[in-house]
Amino acid sequence: MVRHHWRSEQEKHEFAKRLLLSIAQRGLRGPTALARLCNSRDANAEVTPQSAFRWLSGAGMPSVASMKLLAQALDVDLEWLRSGAERNGMVRSSEGATRLQRLITLLREYRTLTAAQKDVIVTLVATFSGSPQQREADFFMTFNCSLRPKWTH
Structure with a gap:
């Protein structure tokens, strides 16, 4: 797993806010529910509740692969989730x-x-x-x- 130590605390916290918003809009609560959602989307995914907690608390950032999985599972734009850029807005799907x-x-x-x-x-x-x-x-x-x-x- 690639770790991005160069991410600032501010970037981690901003990412955590976007992730919290995304899971709330899906009706999910907490890191365990997020980990289950991700793991149910990809048989090879190994998102643990501990990893999800780190992301939600702003203590860490997911790998590139996990970031893609999060965006897909939460149905949000990858670039928005990663950086906050509203290229296509937060909601990705037409539905x-x-x-x-x-x-x-x-x-x-x-x-x-x-x-x-x-x-x-x-x-x-x-x-x-x-x-x-x-x-x-x-x-x-x-x-x-x-x-x-x-x-x-």
Whole structure:
């Protein structure tokens, strides 16, 4: 493995910020999840949680091969991940760009809603983010039990 001792502390920390942002956007948490993602993408990859921790904490930089694997696994532009240059922006794939654009559009539309409409949206999101049993209970409580099926005993 090639180590880049010439990297400044600032470069390591800036890389760590980009890597943290990238894993957060993928819904990953921590070095173990990052190592698993990388290793699942390439049978020959040997990314350890310890290596991922060093990268995420700004204590080290990945090798060129690991950097390429990270960019591919996280679906971000390699040059952006490596140096912060926004050659093609952070999101590499058209699917990722489409998802990002949809999210921006939804947020803009949400801002135009009334307070009451926003409350309904927040309630729905909270309802659907719990367990199936909790979602059902929350749904019926929120809408005053009027939609609950009538079961006979």
